[in-house]
Amino acid sequence: MKARIPTAATAFHWVLTAVLLLGLALIIARGVAMRLESPETGYWLNTASGVRHTADCRYYENTKQGRPCQPDEGLACGICGG
Ligand SMILES: [Zn+2]
Numbered sequence: 001m002k003a004r005i006p007t008a009a010t011a012f013h014w015v016l017t018a019v020l021l022l023g024l025a026l027i028i029a030r031g032v033a034m035r036l037e038s039p040e041t042g043y044w045l046n047t048a049s050g051v052r053h054t055a056d057c058r059y060y061e062n063t064k065q066g067r068p069c070q071p072d073e074g075l076a077c078g079i080c081g082g
Contacts, residue, residue, distance in 0.1 A: 044062075049063075
């Protein structure tokens, strides 16, 4: 009985599969980490101006600088009422 020696093509295939799986795992891990870092609170703080927006506001998650915040952080937006 002959031992099965993998050819270069077979080895390449396995390396490629391993790299793809690793890449996929990294993408999933990054997504989970981002979700943990910025939990949605329903309020968005523009960290450049210090103005807070609600989820209904056009500026919610739509400012150059910002992060989710608590309802008592920053100043209430004049449009949505913060
Ligand atoms: Zn607003």
